[in-house]
Amino acid sequence: MIDNKDKVAVIFGVRNDSSIAYDIAVKLHNSGCKIALSYVDDTKVNVLHLLDELGVPQHFAMEVDVRNEEQITRFMQWVYTELGAIDYVLHGVAFGNQQVMCYSLPGSNVPAPKYIDIPFEDLMDSFNISAYSLLRIARVAEPLLAQNASVLTLTYNASQRVFPGYAGMSVNKAALENIVVYLADYFRNKQIRVNAISAGLVMTTSAGGINGVRKLRKLSKATAPLGNIEVGDVGNAALYYFSDLSKKVTGNIHFVDGGFNIMAIAADGE
Structure with a gap:
């Protein structure tokens, strides 16, 4: 059992109880970590409900638009003042509208936008x-992070x-991964590690916005050596990065996708 007693975690991106960030928040709390969560207007109810379920006071949540550095600063400085130096930061936010993801709405006769x-x-x-926003959060967090933060x-x-x-959205993920490796290098002198988990498709609210997600899940089941993953598989991997077990791991893109990333085609007979 990973012991995170007295560690402090700031979590961006909890949406509802199906989200990856939600599972990670629960696992951090259960490992003894003190957690603080951000929310936006349409996730506030779910975030506060999660804190209630865990017995965490609701004032350990704050509305934050990750496009607004002042809001991020207010939130993270408040956490630092209330709980101490920040050990862990989860960046679990992403958004792309219909025009960006190039999909048509179900039942709509309007064709999908072209890439x-x-x-x-x-x-x-x-x-x-x-x-x-990862770069923005890291910039705000830098003076507030504990030694060996993750x-x-x-x-x-x-x-x-x-x-x-x-x-x-693939453009954003490619950029995000590049930001990860450059931040890993940037923080070398402070021994702060920066990593990413590349998760397979799980049926979160965000994944529901991907056109043909169920078809992709079926393809993944046939292709990945270990089949499809569940949200808890990502949370388990995250707990490794949010522990002393990963103290010398940085700049890593860690696949939790049942091995889908290594395959070119589905195995024979599938």
Whole structure:
């Protein structure tokens, strides 16, 4: 059992009880960690409900738009003042609208937007939330982090492969992974590690926005040597990065996808 007693974690991106960040928050709490969660307007109820379930006072949550550095600063400095130096930071936020992900709404007669026509402004907003926000959070967190702190983000294999239903979001994930390795180098003198988990498809609310997600899950089941994953598999891997077990691991893109990333085609007979 990983012992995180008296450790402090700041978690961005809890959406609801199906989200990866939700599972990670629960596992951190159960390992003895003190947690503080951000929320946005449409996730506030779910985040506060999670804290209630865990017996954590609701004031350990705050509304934060990750595009706003002042809001991030207010939140993280408050955590630092209330709980002490921050040991762990989870960046679990991502967003891309219909124009960015190039999908059509169910039952709509309007064709899906074309990849080549992704509007620049929409793509930049999704980049701001999904990728650049990690750099912004790290910048704010730097003077507030404990020795040997760990920063973790969530990515997806579309950064390396074509998933048509993911489209412009793949640009953000590729950028996010690049930010991870550069931050890992940047923090070398402070012994702060920065890593990413590349999760396979799990049926979260966010995954539901991927066109053909159930078809992709079926493909993954046939292709990945270990089959599909569940949200708890990602949470378990995250707990490794949010522990002293990973003190010398940084700049890593850690696949938790049943081995899907190593395969070119499904195995014979599948």
